[in-house]
Structures are given as C-alpha cells and as structure tokens.
Amino acid sequence: MASRLGEKLPERQFSTASAGWGSAYDDRTMLLTEIDHVAIAVHDLERAISFYETAFGASVVHREVVERDGVEEALIKVADSYVQLTAATHDDSPVAKFLAKRGEGIHHIGYRVDDCAAAVESMVAAGATPIDTEPRPGSRGTTVAFIHPKGAFGTLIELVQE
C-alpha cells in the first residue's frame, strides 16, 4: 500500500479519456449517488454550529461522538447532503493533527455510494490508495471507507454507504 502513494497513475488509464472524454466508460454506472457531506474541521464545535445557525438559519439534525476517529460531529442537512462540522475529541486524532498543521477548514469530502466495497475497489483500480482497505462503520449508522489524498488529487475522500 505504501509503495502506491508515490506512484503516478498509469498513463493507459487516462488514454481513453484524453482521446475522447471516456468513450469506453459511457456505459459505466456512475458510482457517486450524492455528495454525502463536506466535513469542516473546527476548533470549537459550538461556535461553528452557532455560526451556521446565525448565518444561514441552519439547524443541526444529528450529533455524534465517533470515538474511533477521535471526533465529535454535528450534521447540518442541506437538501440530501450534509455539512459535517467536526471537532477533535483528543489531541492525537487525525482531525486534531489537521487543525494543528493547517488550521480550520475543509477536511474531506464524503461521496455517497450504493456499495462501499465496490467503490473502494474501483478507486484502487484507478490508482487510488485506500486508508481503510475494508469498509467499516461510520457515523449515523453508515458503512464507510477513507481513501488517501495522495493518488486522489490531494483530496481525502470518504466513501459512504447508507
């Protein structure tokens, strides 16, 4: 897995698209069914919630501590997607390290899929590197897998199956 991080994506995987916008893939099923959520890392969850309430008239529909990930999340529903305000619950969590290194801001994007395992497989086949090689429980009862930003254009991606 580690060796894949530094690898460039094989050229052949892109030749079809550059030749004509993915003609070989026209019949493929689009795996992404929704932008499930955008996760925003914040220092103070209450302040962030209050800002979204005041600025947008938003309200929190779900709130959860995810011990495994060392985060507390507050979800604001926007149409069929969520803004996931996320704070660290301890200093060693990845979100705490992100905050220490880069400050508050967008942490990752969650793409909703019908089949998390199949989506991981497809991303890996396209050259991406999984953080979770097997889907595992996420918040609000979902099944999720994270994909490493390296190999995915600097974007930490969470695949979310409801």
Added chain:
Amino acid sequence: MASRLGEKLPERQFSTASAGWGSAYDDRTMLLTEIDHVAIAVHDLERAISFYETAFGASVVHREVVERDGVEEALIKVADSYVQLTAATHDDSPVAKFLAKRGEGIHHIGYRVDDCAAAVESMVAAGATPIDTEPRPGSRGTTVAFIHPKGAFGTLIELVQE
C-alpha cells in the same frame, strides 16, 4: 435515522445551542438549498477528469474557462450537486497560488441559495467577511459571491444563485 438521532443527541446539547442562538431563529428560513459544488484544485485538469471517469464512471457535464477567476473548470454532476475540478489558467490566479502553497486539494465549497445578495448580507451580519461585496457573474450563468475563509471557520465559501 430518527431513532438514532434521539439516541445520540443529548437534549441539553440542543437546548444549550437553542438558548444561545436557536430560539430567535427557529422560524428562520434555511438559506442553503443545496451543496452546489465542491471545488477541487488540480494541476492537470485532464488527468483529474480521467481519474473521476475511471474511478467512478463519472462524466463531465460542463466545462468553462472563467477568465475573471483565472481558472478552467470541469463539472461532474453528482445528484443535484457538482464536483468542480479546477485548474489555473495563469500563474497569478488565486487557484495557482493555492496550488503553489498547499498543493492539490479541496479549494472551496459552493452553497446554493435562492438570493445571493441576501445570503451575503446574512453571512456578514453573522460576522463573515465578503470577498465579493456585490454578487457577480459566476460560471454556467450563475450569480455568485465569495466569502473569506477568515470569519467562516477557515472555509472559502461561494454563494451560488442559479
């Protein structure tokens, strides 16, 4: 999900929020109607497009050079939202500077609103700082305004009125 909500959400956490902010806004209209897009800054637009095609079976539904912003965008439709792959068209554009400083990754989030000017006003009233004080043309015929990450929890926000 409703039962999960009840389990995970201690009442007092909500009452605290409501005591501070929510009660006066309970009747407010939620201004955000959709996560319009997530913009991902990339060095090579063709490679990024090809990755999304290969990994997800995605296809580009709109492509546009926005001279004013110094970017070329490729939009991938996901339900009623977009993934906006964005490359710089010249070295002085904000996206070029972002790429030079932070590398590829999520650049901003676009929130869809019914009234861009009203949404800017509401955000400013909540303490945010506009980059565009007046709404102006965006890509695909939209009216947009950017809000500075400072004062918005590190998140560059674009308000998008279709």
